Amino acid sequence: MEFAIFLQQLANGLVNGMTYVLIATGLTLVFGVLRIINFAHGEFYMLGAYLTYYAVSLTGMDYLMAAAVATLLVAAIGVLANQFFFWPLRREHEFTILLSSLGLALLMSNGGEVLFGADPKYVSSPFADEIAEFGPVIITQQRVLILLAAAVVLAGVYLLIRYSTLGKMMRATAQNPEGAALSGVNIRWVHIYTFVIACGLAALAGALVGPTAMIFPTVGNWAVLKGFIVVVMGGLGSVTGALIGGLLLGVVESLAGGYISLGFMEAIGYAIIIAVLLWRPQGLFSTARAR
Amino acid sequence: MFERRTVLTAALASCLAVATGGLALAQDKAPVRIAAIAPLSGPGAFDGQLAVEGMKAMAALINDKGGVLGGRKIELITYDDKGTPEEGVSAAKRAIDQDDVDLVVGGWFSAVALSMKEVTRDRIINVMTSSQHPKVTEEGHKYLFRLNATSNMMSERYSKFICDKMGIKSIAFITVNDDYGRLEVENYRKLLGQCGIEVLGNEFYNKTDTDFTTALTKLRSLKPDAIYVSAINTSQGATIYRQIRQTGYKGTIIASAGNMNPKLVELSGKALEGVYSVSLFAPDSENPMLQQWMKQYKSMFSNEPSFIGSLGAQAVEVLAGAVDEAGSARDYDKIAAALKGHPWKTLLGEITFTDKGQAMQNIYLIQVKDGQIVSAGS
Numbered sequence: 001m002e003f004a005i006f007l008q009q010l011a012n013g014l015v016n017g018m019t020y021v022l023i024a025t026g027l028t029l030v031f032g033v034l035r036i037i038n039f040a041h042g043e044f045y046m047l048g049a050y051l052t053y054y055a056v057s058l059t060g061m062d063y064l065m066a067a068a069v070a071t072l073l074v075a076a077i078g079v080l081a082n083q084f085f086f087w088p089l090r091r092e093h094e095f096t097i098l099l100s101s102l103g104l105a106l107l108m109s110n111g112g113e114v115l116f117g118a119d120p121k122y123v124s125s126p127f128a129d130e131i132a133e134f135g136p137v138i139i140t141q142q143r144v145l146i147l148l149a150a151a152v153v154l155a156g157v158y159l160l161i162r163y164s165t166l167g168k169m170m171r172a173t174a175q176n177p178e179g180a181a182l183s184g185v186n187i188r189w190v191h192i193y194t195f196v197i198a199c200g201l202a203a204l205a206g207a208l209v210g211p212t213a214m215i216f217p218t219v220g221n222w223a224v225l226k227g228f229i230v231v232v233m234g235g236l237g238s239v240t241g242a243l244i245g246g247l248l249l250g251v252v253e254s255l256a257g258g259y260i261s262l263g264f265m266e267a268i269g270y271a272i273i274i275a276v277l278l279w280r281p282q283g284l285f286s287t288a289r290a291r
Numbered sequence: 292m293f294e295r296r297t298v299l300t301a302a303l304a305s306c307l308a309v310a311t312g313g314l315a316l317a318q319d320k321a322p323v324r325i326a327a328i329a330p331l332s333g334p335g336a337f338d339g340q341l342a343v344e345g346m347k348a349m350a351a352l353i354n355d356k357g358g359v360l361g362g363r364k365i366e367l368i369t370y371d372d373k374g375t376p377e378e379g380v381s382a383a384k385r386a387i388d389q390d391d392v393d394l395v396v397g398g399w400f401s402a403v404a405l406s407m408k409e410v411t412r413d414r415i416i417n418v419m420t421s422s423q424h425p426k427v428t429e430e431g432h433k434y435l436f437r438l439n440a441t442s443n444m445m446s447e448r449y450s451k452f453i454c455d456k457m458g459i460k461s462i463a464f465i466t467v468n469d470d471y472g473r474l475e476v477e478n479y480r481k482l483l484g485q486c487g488i489e490v491l492g493n494e495f496y497n498k499t500d501t502d503f504t505t506a507l508t509k510l511r512s513l514k515p516d517a518i519y520v521s522a523i524n525t526s527q528g529a530t531i532y533r534q535i536r537q538t539g540y541k542g543t544i545i546a547s548a549g550n551m552n553p554k555l556v557e558l559s560g561k562a563l564e565g566v567y568s569v570s571l572f573a574p575d576s577e578n579p580m581l582q583q584w585m586k587q588y589k590s591m592f593s594n595e596p597s598f599i600g601s602l603g604a605q606a607v608e609v610l611a612g613a614v615d616e617a618g619s620a621r622d623y624d625k626i627a628a629a630l631k632g633h634p635w636k637t638l639l640g641e642i643t644f645t646d647k648g649q650a651m652q653n654i655y656l657i658q659v660k661d662g663q664i665v666s667a668g669s
Contacts, residue, residue, distance in 0.1 A: 004512075005509075005512045008508045012504045012508060016502060113332065117340075118331070118332070118336035118337050118339070118340045119340065119525075119594070120525055120558060122558045128533070128537070129560075129561075129562075131537065212537075213530040214501075214525075214529050214530050216334060216337070217336075218332060218333055218336070222501055253505070254504075254505045257506065258505050258509055262494050262495055262505065263497065266497050266499070266500070
């Protein structure tokens, strides 16, 4: 019986961890490629959840379809955010960009409160209350969907970065933006594509996690916080680091919450950040890069 | 040149006259200003919105009947306490020091009420609303009143019902990690223990948590007959009720006292069907004042009237009555004496205030049936 509970907590942790990975991958990409610390990242998560909600409740669209539509719409909004906030500031100091993104985050979450209302909403999904049993482990179909969809999408993103021309352009920009530009890489498009991928991933996370809890306009704060913990853990800019860091955080949280104390669960993320910054500031899974 | 100056002076003088005249006129009918301090952002934002809407509907009813003190309107000034003690304190300070309000209504969450009362201590009439922590009034002050029943009062009534009618032998709790939640667990451990219900465990969650599966997995593994959910905000509450069923728990769910509202029922779906709670507000009550307020509320807002809104309304209602009786919105000794002086007929029935400012209210047992909150005996 004890072992069954352990497996259950492990499964809970893996699912939560997978959503952290989805959120953190976009955050780490935007930093790694464009050197932008984007505090507004969580708001794209919030938008993803809300657009899914409205697509389902207003147009009566199928949940999976709605999630896809929301992801694409938010990716498009990401293009706008880049166009009006980040691209014009690309030559400014990193702090200017950081503050500008913080402003964008406040604008979006308060705007969301006005636009969507403060009342919590529920994204209804046909999988949310259906239970799947794997031996002693009980898990909703929605959570299985989170695991599968995230795995497929993340594998896609990884392959894209590794093998496609776009991916090579992104990596070139990450290594040296000016050198990349000189050898013919269109930095502007790299900016746009990076934001499309990052915002799309955040929105997908929102659309998938939406049905497991209630959504409210400030839910993005939570998302960006978890994202940052994972990114610091895995190493800023490292996609593999985000994957391992996210899953690890999810599992550690749920095991610590399950076996030590739940009050400890939230603190553990911060404790990890402090420990990592003290002993391995470049992140657990990243090789230090010269700047 | 000379001419222009006279014209200018004359114009200035007339301007001044209009301004002072206008001021004097405004002074005649200056509104009675009540600070409405509530959580308007963050996870508690929706509850704060319901609270303020309830207050606005009651203020509109009173203003339509001519206001208070012979024609002064009631004006509500809203402040956001974000559900945190620090912001609550700063909101109360702003209301008193900068905006010079006449009366303060606040304290929706216990943690906020407990620190806010120190700002208002002996300075201004402060009606605390939904907070349930006994210390709010036990360690209150001469101008402090609290409407909601304390968690002690609620839990005594509720535990009797749980012991007698629910037929459970063991129970586990999931509670919010703050003053209110810790007290709830302490109370029910004692009260339910007395009638032989075994308390198997408790899990505290944080106010910002959005996922409860870890805690619920732990509770489910204890195999309790019932899980008692103490959730003060709608958003977390609905998530917990759904996730209890999603983690495969099939036993009885008990909802904490005073935290049942139509939105919660809507959001929780079938996870809340048949679940009991206790409340001061039974929407199917026949009290004419309640009916009037509910009608007004529905004409002004799109949300369903809720318990939390009705408490806000009650705060405005008793304050208006007491201000009228005292003949002033600033003579706090008289207003306090009026409130404690006799029973008050309100939209939630007749209430009296103790010497410490604690309201004694009717407590109803309610249940969710076919997606509606109905009373199940009082």
